[in-house]
Amino acid sequence: DAGITQSPRHKVTETGTPVTLRCHQTENHRYMYWYRQDPGHGLRLIHYSYGVKDTDKGEVSDGYSVSRSKTEDFLLTLESATSSQTSVYFCAISDPKMRTGSLLGGYNEQFFGPGTRLTVL
Amino acid sequence: AQSVTQLGSHVSVSEGALVLLRCNYSSSVPPYLFWYVQYPNQGLQLLLKYTTGATLVKGINGFEAEFKKSETSFHLTKPSAHMSDAAEYFCAVRTVLTSYGKLTFGQGTILTVHP
Numbered sequence: 746d747a748g749i750t751q752s753p754r755h756k757v758t759e760t761g762t763p764v765t766l767r768c769h770q771t772e773n774h775r776y777m778y779w780y781r782q783d784p785g786h787g788l789r790l791i792h793y794s795y796g797v798k799d800t801d802k803g804e805v806s807d808g809y810s811v812s813r814s815k816t817e818d819f820l821l822t823l824e825s826a827t828s829s830q831t832s833v834y835f836c837a838i839s840d841p842k843m844r845t846g847s848l849l850g851g852y853n854e855q856f857f858g859p860g861t862r863l864t865v866l
Numbered sequence: 867a868q869s870v871t872q873l874g875s876h877v878s879v880s881e882g883a884l885v886l887l888r889c890n891y892s893s894s895v896p897p898y899l900f901w902y903v904q905y906p907n908q909g910l911q912l913l914l915k916y917t918t919g920a921t922l923v924k925g926i927n928g929f930e931a932e933f934k935k936s937e938t939s940f941h942l943t944k945p946s947a948h949m950s951d952a953a954e955y956f957c958a959v960r961t962v963l964t965s966y967g968k969l970t971f972g973q974g975t976i977l978t979v980h981p
Contacts, residue, residue: 749909776967785875787956787973788910795966803968835909839967854900855969857909 748772749858751836757864764823766861768836770816776839777819778855779803779811781832788835794819826865834861868893868959872972880980885929885944887975889957892938899940900958900969901931910956916940927951952979 748771780788790803792811836858873888902910914925921933931942957972
């Protein structure tokens, strides 16, 4: 299994408080992702990173920010948590396998962390 | 842009019966397709993937899937269900044009296996 840890694994917080979730990898993979999982919605991409200090928004980025100061760490911050952000959050990693003449990522899979269950009261 | 539809949010089978989980995709270019499994309170694990080449793909735990371009489908099957197969299954897609390895996931199918 890929070495991916998430912390904390469980957190209960109150509306309006800031929350930071951490994803740590030991695989030296270039790409990292944050998803949230909600019933009936599958996994939805919040933010992703394609290198140190290189991040971009996913489909549900409102209310979230990220930072990546080292290859191995990708932080997700909820600046002011709301009840709608109660969810299970997953971090994932992947690494591009360059195809000849292409700068786009290859077709390797993503590896997932164990998840963080966040409850906002 | 690509999309994925999983038909049936819940599927229930008896132990020993055929498992069939349906996935249809939409993509204007050839897709790369993935099936992931999630056991309770765990992260997602890759079951199998289709990239290029053989359209029948075999994965772990006896699962397989067939890429059918004409039907834009990538259904997951297993000849004989085990109790341990009870989990949630996700189909996902990306293409050669998708930047940074991003995946688009279906909504998931919960598989229940009855004794």
